[in-house]
Amino acid sequence: MIEALLPSTVVAVEAFEDTPGEAPFPGEEDLIAKAVEGRRREFITARRCARTALRAFGHPDAPIRPGPQREPLWPAGMSGSITHCAGYRAAALARTTDVALLGIDAEPNGPLPEGVAESVTVPCEPEMLKRLAATHPGTEWGRLLFSAKESVYKAWFPVTRRWLGFDEARLTIDPDAGTFAARLLVDGARIDGGPPLSELHGRFIVNRNLVVTAVIPD
Structure with missing residues (x-):
């Protein structure tokens, strides 16, 4: 499902259920011990x-340890993102020479918990969500906005090494094209010396009672 959102240079693997009794990979046991x-x-x-x-790029199986913000640490030269929610798990990987920014997220296509919408939206977004709900029912647009901002953060952090709050990006969503744009409201300086980030773009799909989003460079 998620591969429909990503270019051919990205390898995506997804699962809709777990393998009963599967043990943690050696070297990752401590990460979920409690x-x-x-x-x-x-x-x-x-x-x-x-x-x-990662195997598709010739990397042998190895523990995937977390960084200081719990982000997955990928082999040199790789960019990637992981997501999981009820009934869905996925990972997407690419060579940084092909895709330097990559973020994915999945959420159930259900309403956000009470009070969450107010904490994840900025001015103009609540009105947009109301319009979308009226013209395109069947999708929980608040949940999709939440997922899109999660994908934005996952793409943002590896190249800036800075936190990005929900209130530091303003989204516009095109329901017919299945796309969104995030205007960044903070300094987008990158640690690699690349052009500062000012706007990130992504795609979304609503299927199997899930909303799935992905951010990649233009």
């Missing part, structure tokens, strides 16, 4: 998806 069973299952499956994608 986790509840549901969290353990999604972590194990999502990391397996990531290793499967």
Whole structure:
């Protein structure tokens, strides 16, 4: 499903269920030693998806350890992103020479918990969400906005090494094209010396009662 959002240079692997009894990969046991069973299952499956994608680029299976912000640490020369939610796990990987910015996210196509919408939107977005709900029912647009901003952050962080809050990006969503744009409201300086980030673009799909989003460079 998620591969429909990504260019051919990205390898995506997804799973809709876990393998009963699957053990953590060696070197990752400590990362979920105190986790509840549901969290353990999604972590194990999502990391397996990531290793499967890495194999396509010739990388041997190895632990995928987290960085200081719990971001997955990829082999040199690789960009990637992992997501998991109820009933879905996925990973997407690419060579940085092909795709330097990559973020994916999946969420259930259901309403956001009470009070969350107010904390993840900025001016103009609530009105946009109301219009979308009226003209395109069937999609929980608040949840899609939340997912898109998660994807934006996952693409942003590896090249800036800075936090990006939900209130630091303003989204516009095109429901017919299945695309969104995030205008960044903070300094977008990159650690690699590349052009500062001012806007990120992505695509989305709503299927199997899920909203799935992806951000890649233009």
